[in-house]
Amino acid sequence: MPFVTPALPTDSSQTIAWGEFDGCSDALAIANAGLASDKLLLVICCDTQAALRLEREIPFFVTDELPVIYFPDWEVLPYDSFSPLGEIISERLHTLYHLQRLKRGILIVTVGCLLQRLAPRDQLLNECFLLYKGDTLNIEQTCLNLDKLGYQNVPAVQEYGEYSVRGSILDIFPMGSKKPYRIDLFDNEVESIRTFDADSQRSIDKVDSIQLFPAREFPVNDKSIQLFRQKFRELFPTVSDKNALYQEVSKGNIPDGIENYLPLFVEHTESFFDYIPHATLVLHGDAETAAATFINQVNERFEHRQTSLDRPALAPELLFHDLTDLKQRISNYPSAALHSSIHELEKTALINARQEHDARALHELLERQGHKTLFIAESAGHRESIINQLKKQQIKPTIVDGWKQFIDGELSPCITVAPIDEGLTLASLSIVTENNLFGTRAQQRRRRRSSSSQRLENVFNSLADLEVGSPVVHQEHGVGRYIGLNHIVVDDIETEFLTLEYANNDKLYVPVSSLNLIGRYMGTQGDAAPLHRLGSDQWEKARKKALKRARDVAAELLDIHARRAAKPGRPMVTDTADYDTFSRAFPFEETEDQATAIEQTLHDMSLAKPMDRVICGDVGFGKTEVAMRAAFISASNSYQTSILVPTTLLAQQHYQNFSDRFADWPIRVEVLSRFVSAKQQKQIIEDTAAGKVDILIGTHKLLQKSVSYKNLGLVIIDEEQRFGVRHKEHFKSMRSEVDMLTLTATPIPRTLNQAMAGLRDISIIATPPPNRHAIETFVSEWNSGLIQEACQREIRRGGQLFILHNDIATMDRIVRDIQELVPDASLQKAHGQMRESELEQIMLDFYHQRFNVLVSTTIIENGIDLPNANTIIINRADKLGLSQLHQLRGRVGRSHHRAYAYMIVPPEGVMTKDAKKRIEAIQSSADLGAGFSLSTHDMEIRGAGELLGDNQSGEIQEIGFTLYTELLDNAVAAIKSGKQPELEQRIDSGPEIDLHISALIPDDYLPDVHTRLVLYKRIASADNAEELYDLQIEMIDRFGLLPESTKHLFAISEIKLEAHRAGVEKISFAKSNGRIQFSNEPRIDPAKIISLIQTQPQVFQLDGPQKLRFTKKLDSIEQKVEFILELLNSIALNEL
Secondary structure (H helix, E strand, C coil), X not given: CCCCCCCCCXXXXXXXXXXXXXXXXXXXXXXXXXXXXXXXXXXXXXXXXXXXXXXXXXXHHCCCCCCEEECCCCCCCCCXXXXXXXXXXXXXXXXXXHHCCCXXXXXXXXXXXXXXXXXXXXXXXXXXXEEECCCECCHXXXXXXXXXXXXXXXXXXXXXXXXXXXXXXXXXXXXXXXXXXXXXXXXXXXXXXXXXXXXXXXXXXXXXXXXECCCCCCCCCHHHHHHHHHHHHHXXXXXXXXXXXXXXXXXXXXXXXXXXXXXXXXXXXXXXXXXXXXXXXXXXXXXXXXXXXXXXXXXXXXXXXXCCCCCCCCCHHHHECCHHHHHHHHHCCCEEEEEEECCCCCCCCCCEHHHCCECHHHHHHHCCCCCEEEEEECCHHHHHHHHHHHHHCXXXXXXXXXXXXXXXXXXXXXXXXXXXXXXXXXXXXXXXXXXXHHCCCCCCCCCCCXXXXXXXXXXXXXXXXXXXXXXXXXXXXXXXXXXXXXXXXXXXXXXXXXXXXXXXXXXXXXXXXXXXXXXXXXXCCHHHCCXXXXXXXXXXXXXXXXXXXXXXXXXXXXXXXXXXXXXXXXXXXXXXXXXXXXXXCCCCCCCHHHHHHHHHHHHHHXXXXXXXXXXXXXXXXXHHHHHHHHHHHHHHCCXXXXXXXXXXXHHHHHHHHHHHHCCCCCCCEEEECCCCCHHHXXXXXXXXXXXXXXXXXXXXXXXXXXXXXXXXXXXXXECHHHCCHHHHHHHHHHHCCCEEEEEECCCCHHHXXXXXXXXXXXXXXXXXXXXXXXCEEEEECCCHXXXXXXXXXXXXXXXXXXXXXXXXXXXHHHHHHHHHHCXXXXXXXXXXXXXXXXXXXXXXXXXXXXXXXXXXXXXHHHCCCCCXXXXXXXXXXXXXXXXXXXXXXXXXXXXXXXXXXXXECCCHHHCCHHHHHHHHHHHHCCCCCHHHHHHHHHHHHHCCCXXXXXXXXXXXXXXXXXXXXXXXXXXXXXXXXXXXXXXXXXXXXXXXXXXXXXXXXXXXXXXXXXXXXXXXXXXXXXXXXXXXXXXXXXXXXXXXXXXXXXHHHHHHHHHHHHHHHHCEEEEEECCCEEEEEECCXXXXXXXXXXXXXXXXXXXEEECCCCEEEEECCCCCHHHHHHHHHHXXXXXXXXXX
């Protein structure tokens, strides 16, 4: 081995100084020491940032099987009102549990974690248990045990520490586990254990056993709650028994931030060191100073909190160890100390791009005798790009798999892919990273997995967001308010009804089988929705007027469609082998929605007509990958692609990403922006006109007359909401000839309206990548204490934050205020009046975490991804538009940490009515993937705008957006088939089926009203028997075997579908006789009915021109259903 392993101390009286380390040499030294040691190596870091860097870098240098574990920090402040995220507690418990069996390995921990007092090992580890297939499980007892472990009983399991019971099915998301489990019981025996997807609630794989950890890092059971009550009264004698926290815990409810009262739940506390009896310590940096700073912060926060009556603070010594105690504990173990420094700014790049790529320094390094060099790239794309750059310098590195292959071999220079930011130089070898090679640049690190999909119409028609009091539209009766679900018994048959309230408090009961007639009202908000009177012609008039308008719009729409369809587009062929290779290079698994969006885009490109598709996905949900796949197909067909973005920074980022992805392909990617010299720009424009550039990325420069293309096939517009009407008109002229792909997080109302009307196609990516959390959104007036806490929380967990202040004149005052509130923050400001180069340098410094607070204007709205920035404070949020607020909030929460957004607003009296609505909307949709539903809110606040005209449409306001699009669809279909849309046409509410049976989802099968309502709507809106079948499978999977009444509900829905196909209006079937009533235009074969009457006169008779009577005694409901389905099938016209 060409370097020495640092000496390891042997007894506790010994502390060895390993000295100063530069770049990643500390990670190398620790990895070698871990491999040489026969004990656990505990690396104690001063802050979270250093710990996370070591967690990334050490595994690269570990050449043998050796676990490298990071024990995460809680990521909340001492005495915070938040609890740590479930997955952090889960990871900590998992680590603590496995420490008892961990003999060798490297464990990374921060000083702050070591100072925390923990629950005693015996109490914590005794709470963990294993469950195997075939075990006996009493479901009532298990629920009690789970409650004691701190798990929460919920209708549907989504998060860590939740469980749900439905009959003999138990769903649980255990702590320490990556996925939730579904346990199926047969009587009291565990019949099967399966994992399932928390989004779709569908089962995935079978497993044999699961391990259950408690939901908290301290026991929560009757005994510990009793102890809490006793100790709380002893420690806070002046606090009233009525105290909310005391009352909540006494009832067994565990409020947020309860971790600050951990010592009250246990007899005594222990230290982290009690969990690791044998270890060698490595002190990374000045641990003593870091501990003193942490304890000062604890004391400072205690001073602020100790007088609080709501949440009285425990004395710091009860929650944390003091400095003397820590030093004493450390002295009981053998230890080594090292200091690390990263002087990346002082280093000069080995290839100097500014001086005609001068690489003398690099050649000097490579020419050293007996010295090996390893280049490190952070992704395969970057590796190819570095190889190309080095080729220009006549340097040809060998690709190696990792560190072991490099040190065991003789070859040099070599290149590999690893997550290392800074290199190192030793006597016998050097590691050169991209930063050392070219100077610093922004890097991307992300992870993700798959999830379930959400269809566009469901965003509008789903009743999932329906709350009591929400306005809904009934197609026959107009706009009413939803009051709830009611069971009503009619003729001894129990049925469930949706209750709606209309003007004058009139009530309308809608049977659950007719929920397809009901949709959410999307027009103006809540109270302003126009309630209609039952039995009046007010609704009929509104509908007619809207239908007339829809008819005109439909004609115009079809005209545009026809013009586009008449111009031959460019059908593009996909070479499957090449495309698969390209797709595999995508480092994440596609989410289901993303895969659908890609599929739809490629399908559109393969057609002969021009594509016009909008990809709507929230910030960071993977829209860019869809664009990359489209660009690849375009380039494979020898067409050029033009990508238009709103800001120079975004152009640079896209250029970097596209160059990375296309590194292995003969596809040339170029960028036109202010960062490119005039000489280069001229060359790129010439090459584009000659067809030598395949993908051109740029800002508004691409719209100049001077930019022409030899063979343009695809135009991609990113962040569509940032371009004005004039720019879009420029594209409209292209639109009828080239394929257009528009990417946006929050489509503007008009685009949305066009997409809903079928004028443009739309794909929604509504599923977040994994490990993302909804952003905690707060709305408040300026409050120094709140701002200070937000900054400290983020800085302490090693993160960064944005402070958005959109007024350059007063920005310096804000910077001063923040500096006074948080003296340990390092601040910089950024705004559009700065020079471009200065602005880029600030953004790069922020990316590389050289300062932690950026005060800026909305220039960051479309910036580079910063997974480390997870708090944003938006000053005067009332002055910004809804899509802007959403884009800005989306700057944070791009990693697996919990993110916080603070909207600072003036007193309520100063805000306009619309501003209040915007703030309410952004606060209520904190969910991931909310961009789309926010646009629909925006549409409600601003109005949808006419599709083709310029005025806001009053008809949409009157009847609601959902129904308007439905009317428009019908009008388009009618004109297409050569008919005139009828204004007098009555609404087709679907066939009426009456089998004299109870058809509903019983309360005891599915107690949650909300879920029941959504399922009723999905069953009523199913388009075919396959969808119904899939729904049945899903319900059995989620809730257990279907009760009789639910089977009846599905049977009636299936009959309804068949009856609709045959043009039947009504079917009724009592004990032994029934009748079928046909509509005015039945789709049946009269000869077949005559044949039935002739061959079976005792069963069938005609009753007037439109009714068929039948008499048949059948014993069971199943036989009745089968009889009717067979009858309908036999008389229906066979559609070819």
